[in-house]
Each structure stands twice: as C-alpha cells, then as structure tokens.
Amino acid sequence: MVSFKIALRFLKSSKMQTLLIMMGLAVGIAVQIFVGQLLTNLQEGFLEETTGNASHVTVFPAEDEIIIDNWESKVAGIQNIDGITAVSPAVDSPALIVKGSQSNSILVRGLDMTQAEAIYELAENTYEGDVPTNDTQVLVGKELATDLTLSVGDGLDIITPSQNTFTLWVSGIYDLGSAIVNERWIIVNIASAQSIYSLGDNITSIETQTTDIFTTDSTAEEVAAALGNSPITVNNWKDDNPDFFSALASQGASSYMIQTFVLLSVVIGIASILSITVVQKSRQIGILKAMGIKDSQASLIFLYQGLLLGIGGAIMGVLLGAILFYGFIQALSSSGDSIISSSFDINFLLLSGLIAVIASAMASLLPAIKSRKLDPIEVIRNG
Amino acid sequence: MADMINMQKVSKIYSGAIETQVLFDIDLKVEEGSFNSLVGQSGSGKSTLLNIIGTLDKATKGTVEIAGQRTDTMTKDQLASLRNQSLGFIFQFHHLLPEFTARENVLMPYLIQHGKTTSEIEKRADELLGLVGLDAVKNNLSTEMSGGQQQRAAIARALINNPKLILADEPTGNLDTDTTDSVYRLLRQINEEYGTTFLIVTHDRKIAERTDRIIMVEDGRIELDLIT
Ligand SMILES: Nc1ncnc2c1ncn2[C@@H]1O[C@H](COP(=O)(O)OP(=O)(O)OP(=O)(O)O)[C@@H](O)[C@H]1O
Ligand SMILES: [Mg+2]
Numbered sequence: 263m264v265s266f267k268i269a270l271r272f273l274k275s276s277k278m279q280t281l282l283i284m285m286g287l288a289v290g291i292a293v294q295i296f297v298g299q300l301l302t303n304l305q306e307g308f309l310e311e312t313t314g315n316a317s318h319v320t321v322f323p324a325e326d327e328i329i330i331d332n333w334e335s336k337v338a339g340i341q342n343i344d345g346i347t348a349v350s351p352a353v354d355s356p357a358l359i360v361k362g363s364q365s366n367s368i369l370v371r372g373l374d375m376t377q378a379e380a381i382y383e384l385a386e387n388t389y390e391g392d393v394p395t396n397d398t399q400v401l402v403g404k405e406l407a408t409d410l411t412l413s414v415g416d417g418l419d420i421i422t423p424s425q426n427t428f429t430l431w432v433s434g435i436y437d438l439g440s441a442i443v444n445e446r447w448i449i450v451n452i453a454s455a456q457s458i459y460s461l462g463d464n465i466t467s468i469e470t471q472t473t474d475i476f477t478t479d480s481t482a483e484e485v486a487a488a489l490g491n492s493p494i495t496v497n498n499w500k501d502d503n504p505d506f507f508s509a510l511a512s513q514g515a516s517s518y519m520i521q522t523f524v525l526l527s528v529v530i531g532i533a534s535i536l537s538i539t540v541v542q543k544s545r546q547i548g549i550l551k552a553m554g555i556k557d558s559q560a561s562l563i564f565l566y567q568g569l570l571l572g573i574g575g576a577i578m579g580v581l582l583g584a585i586l587f588y589g590f591i592q593a594l595s596s597s598g599d600s601i602i603s604s605s606f607d608i609n610f611l612l613l614s615g616l617i618a619v620i621a622s623a624m625a626s627l628l629p630a631i632k633s634r635k636l637d638p639i640e641v642i643r644n645g
Numbered sequence: 646m647a648d649m650i651n652m653q654k655v656s657k658i659y660s661g662a663i664e665t666q667v668l669f670d671i672d673l674k675v676e677e678g679s680f681n682s683l684v685g686q687s688g689s690g691k692s693t694l695l696n697i698i699g700t701l702d703k704a705t706k707g708t709v710e711i712a713g714q715r716t717d718t719m720t721k722d723q724l725a726s727l728r729n730q731s732l733g734f735i736f737q738f739h740h741l742l743p744e745f746t747a748r749e750n751v752l753m754p755y756l757i758q759h760g761k762t763t764s765e766i767e768k769r770a771d772e773l774l775g776l777v778g779l780d781a782v783k784n785n786l787s788t789e790m791s792g793g794q795q796q797r798a799a800i801a802r803a804l805i806n807n808p809k810l811i812l813a814d815e816p817t818g819n820l821d822t823d824t825t826d827s828v829y830r831l832l833r834q835i836n837e838e839y840g841t842t843f844l845i846v847t848h849d850r851k852i853a854e855r856t857d858r859i860i861m862v863e864d865g866r867i868e869l870d871l872i873t
Contacts, residue, residue: 263760275744554729639701
C-alpha cells in the first residue's frame with residue numbers, strides 16, 4: 263500500500279514526464295490498433311468481395327459421369343450440415359454466341375432463381391431489367407452486354423456443342439463484380455438449361471455457401487460424407503484458391519509483425535525511461551530504505567509506476583487508435599467506394615489495451631530489480 | 646540498566662583501489678535511556694561508526710548488538726524492520742522526500758510499517774510537528790522549507806514510531822546558534838520524557854558538554870570516553 267502511494271506521488275510530482283511517457287505509449291498502441299484494425303477490416307472486405315457471390319463448396323458429378331441425378335434428395339441431405347447457409351442446384355454447359363463475324367465462347371448457367379439468390383443476389387446485382395421469369399429469357403453480364411451491344415429485350419442466338427441453335431431474350435443485365443464472370447456467364451432458368459441440353463430432370467452441380475470460407479475444406483469433407491455412396495466429387499473454394507489464402511496469411515503475418523515491433527519499441531522506450539527514473543529517484547529510495555522500507559516494497563514502487571503508466575497509456579492509446587481508424591475510414595469512404603468497413607472489434611481493442619498494460623508492467627521489471635540493489639548507505643554518506 | 650548498543654571488536658576496512666582501515670577494534674556499550682555525544686576530527690570515523698550502529702553499513706569484523714539483538718547476522722528484511730521500528734535517524738544532510746509535505750514525511754515511517762495512517766497517528770504527527778515548531782509550514786513540500794525547518798521535520802520523522810534509539814549525525818550542522826539551542830533542548834526533552842536513547846555526532850564542544858557522556862574518536866579508535 264505504501265508502495266502504491268509513493269508510486270502515485272512520484273508520477274504526480276513529475277507530471278510532464280508522466281504525460282510524455284503515457285503519450286509515447288499511447289501513440290504506439292494507437293498505431294498498433296490502427297494497423298491491426300485496418301488489416302482485419304480490409305481482409306474481411308476483400309474476402310466478402312471475392313467470395314460473397316461465389317460457391318464455397320460445390321458438388322460435381324464423379325469423374326466419368328456428366329450429370330447428378332436424384333438431386334432433390336442430395337440437396338436436402340446437404341442443407342442440414344453445420345455451417346452450410348445456402349444450397350442451390352445448377353445446370354452448366356458451354357455454348358457459343360455468334361453475332362455477325364464475332365463469336366464469344368460463354369457458359370450457360372441454369373439456376374433455380376429462388377435458391378440461387380442466397381449465393382448470387384441476382385435481384386440486387388441486376389442493374390438493368392429483371393431476372394428471367396420464363397424459359398426463353400436470359401440474364402447477361404455487363405461486359406458481355408457492352409461487347410455485343412445488347413440491351414433489355416434484345417434477342418440472342420446461342421449454339422450448343424451439339425450444334426443446336428436456340429434464341430433467348432435478354433431480360434436483364436447483371437454485374438457480379440468480376441469482369442471474367444460478367445463476360446462468360448449467361449444465366450437462364452434451370453428448366454430452360456435442362457431442355458437446351460436435353461438433361462431431363464438432372465443437373466450438373468450443386469452450389470453452396472458456408473459461414474466460414476476458411477473451413478470450406480472440412481465442410482467439403484462433411485458434404486462428401488453426407489452424400490456417401492453417390493458418384494460425386496466435392497470441391498471447395500479454399501483448396502481451389504491456394505494462392506489467395508497464402509496471400510491472406512502472409513498479409514496477416516506481416517500485420518502481426520508490424521504490431522509486435524511497434525509494441526516492442528514502445529516497451530523498450532518505457533523500460534529505458536523507467537530505468538532512468540530509478541537513477542532520478544535513487545536518493546528517495548535510499549532515504550526510504552534507511553527508514554526501513556523493504557527491498558520488495560521498493561521494487562513494487564516501480565512496478566506500480568509501470569502499471570499506472572500502462573493503464574493511462576492504454577486508455578489514451580485505445581481512444582486515439584479508434585479515432586484515428588474511424589477518421590481514416592471516413593476520409594476514405596468520402597473519396598469513393600471503399601470495401602473497408604469502419605466496424606470495430608471490441609475484443610481486439612481490449613486485448614491491445616491489456617497487452618499495453620502488461621507490457622509496461624514488464625518494462626518496469628528491470629528498474630524494479632535495479633532498485634533492489636540500491637544501497638542506502640551510498641545516499642546517506644554522500645548527501 | 647541494559648545496554649542499548651553493544652559493539653565488540655568492530656573494524657571497518659574499505660577495500661577499493663587501496664585498502665583503508667577506518668575503524669580499529671572498537672568496543673562500545675551504550676546504556677538504555679542515556680544521552681550521548683560522539684566527537685572527533687573530520688575523517689576520524691564518526692559517521693562510519695554511527696552508520697554501522699544504524700545497520701546502514703556493515704562492519705568488516707566484530708559483532709554489533711542493538712537492544713540485545715545481533716544485527717550483523719540479520720537478513721536485509723529483518724534489518725529493514727529493525728530500522729523502521731526501533732531506530733530513528735537524523736542525518737547530517739536532512740534527507741526529506743521532496744515529493745511529500747513535511748507532515749507526510751513525518752508520517753512515512755509509520756506508513757511503511759502499516760500501509761495506511763490512522764487519525765491517532767495523524768494527531769501524533771501534528772503534535773510532533775508542533776513540538777519542533779513547524780505548525781505553520783507542515784503542509785509545505787519539503788523543498789518549500791528552510792534548511793532549519795527541514796532539519797526539524799527530520800527530527801519529528803525520527804520520533805514518529807517511538808524508536809528506542811535515535812542516531813543523529815550533526816543534526817544542527819547547518820543551523821544558527823539559537824535554532825541549534827532549541828533543537829538540543831528538544832532532543833533532551835524527548836530523552837527525558839520517553840526514555841529514548843540518543844547518540845549524537847557533533848563538532849560543537851558546548852553541545853557535547855551538555856550530554857551525559859562524551860565519546861571521542863580519533864583515527865578510528867576511541868581515544869576518550871568521558872562521563873560528564
Ligand atoms: N566508501 C569509502 N571508501 C574509502 N574510504 C572511505 C569511504 N567512506 C569513508 N571513507 C573514509 O573513512 C574515513 C572516515 O569517514 P567518516 O565519514 O566516518 O568521517 P567523519 O568522522 O564522519 O567525518 P566528518 O566529521 O567530516 O563527517 C575518512 O577518512 C574517509 O575518507
Ligand atoms: Mg560524518
């Protein structure tokens with residue numbers, strides 16, 4: 263108790279120094295929070311942008327098959343697996359669009375418009391016209407529409423691999439955020455695709471979305487297990503895009519590294535300043551020891567100082583970091599469309615604050631040990 | 646009467662670049678409740694002797710007993726407790742804590758022992774501050790007091806835990822004669838009222854002559870031991 267009182271008084275009696283140390287700590291914490299929060303939100307936004315309108319776990323026919331039969335029961339079997347949020351059947355087949363001398367190779371995608379909504383949000387992503395409502399209508403992508411100068415109501419001839427020609431009518435134009443998709447996919451009713459390719463009631467894939475893109479590999483295993491003895495294979499987004507994940511992981515690692523080094527430099531700074539305060543206060547410690555303060559109590563004075571500085575610095579730093587990050591996001595979103603959200607991870611803020619407090623208490627360990635060695639006779643003898 | 650201090654064959658050797666022996670086989674007994682002075686030339690070893698008695702310094706050889714307890718074999722924590730509860734120091738340089746007021750400095754030895762102060766001890770601190778004539782400045786930081794006032798605050802601080810033995814190293818070294826006089830009358834008064842044992846280092850012959858016993862040190866040896 264006496265140690266705490268003395269620690270508090272030491273800090274109060276040199277306000278400027280106390281404030282400077284706290285501010286040094288606060289700036290470090292603020293930078294750490296800013297970097298950490300920015301990267302987390304950037305990755306989340308990036309991930310949402312890339313995988314938000316994509317199938318996470320996809321069921322395909324086994325290697326020597328071309329169709330999935332009896333698909334309603336398979337869809338039902340997948341639906342209840344943990345982590346699966348949407349299931350949608352699809353009929354995909356390549357085709358050619360010939361217009362004048364130009365020919366585009368495209369993919370006809372037959373979707374159940376209701377169930378596919380949960381994955382592709384077509385209603386929202388169709389910016390002109392509407393999604394197909396009958397078997398002769400088709401939804402085309404933004405880039406394809408520009409390339410072929412198509413608009414809502416136009417007719418479109420497609421040639422299937424078996425050399426049959428079908429005429430479809432453009433009901434709307436979509437934008438799924440990726441030029442490759444927009445150029446290549448034309449979207450029709452599932453029944454329309456089934457009749458174009460004479461598939462009867464069969465389909466070619468089952469698409470899903472999951473709660474967590476990082477565990478799609480294990481979700482895929484569960485899906486495969488649920489469909490047990492059917493002749494199918496199951497792909498997942500994670501295994502299909504290894505580069506994407508290693509990029510995310512190394513980005514994350516570099517962010518942790520920056521955060522760690524920022525904190526480390528702050529801790530070293532505090533440790534060195536506190537070491538100086540032991541020298542500054544050696545007279546006082548000597549007097550206190552002559553009056554009978556124990557070595558452990560003397561050490562506690564410096565630990566408490568570290569703790570108090572840590573708490574003050576952490577509170578200031580968390581606030582500063584939050585303001586900095588929020589301001590940055592506001593400035594960013596006012597200058598255009600931003601994929602980074604300004605949402606805060608409270609746990610991350612609290613953890614950063616806690617780490618700051620612990621780190622500065624640790625930084626005071628060295629001066630605390632140094633103060634033990636201080637012999638009162640040196641002070642008494644030399645005045 | 647029992648011995649408050651009992652030193653036998655105490656030597657002190659500083660071993661630096663050159664070894665210097667400062668104290669030579671000192672035997673010294675001081676009775677409980679007595680009022681003693683320690684005199685001698687500058688550099689004769691008075692402060693060294695006092696600091697060994699006060700457990701701030703260690704003897705190179707010999708044994709030291711304070712109130713019947715061997716101090717040369719105690720641990721650092723035991724020594725800290727002994728200093729806190731049984732000893733009071735008044736140093737050559739007053740040594741107050743500059744971050745604290747006079748009153749807080751006086752209460753510090755109590756705070757070290759108990760962790761917090763009570764209204765009783767605060768009353769006692771105020772009484773002691775009154776006794777040394779510091780009523781008017783007791784809430785000043787120690788840096789906002791004159792040298793003599795700081796010295797008197799240090800005296801009040803030495804008394805707060807009711808120590809059995811007070812060790813004073815030239816407590817009036819930088820005070821004028823009037824203040825010196827009042828400080829001595831104060832120490833004498835405490836000695837008579839509480840039976841506190843005093844060992845006072847002084848250069849002032851007149852002061853020494855007013856104590857019960859004069860111990861004179863010369864070149865690290867007790868040359869003269871005079872009961873007045
Ligand atoms: N750390 C040290 N190393 C070596 N010699 C020392 C040390 N401290 C003190 N001395 C020597 O010990 C001797 C006694 O010193 P001490 O301080 O006890 O003298 P003193 O009688 O108190 O003198 P004064 O009246 O000037 O205060 C001196 O000669 C001094 O030089
Ligand atoms: Mg001296």
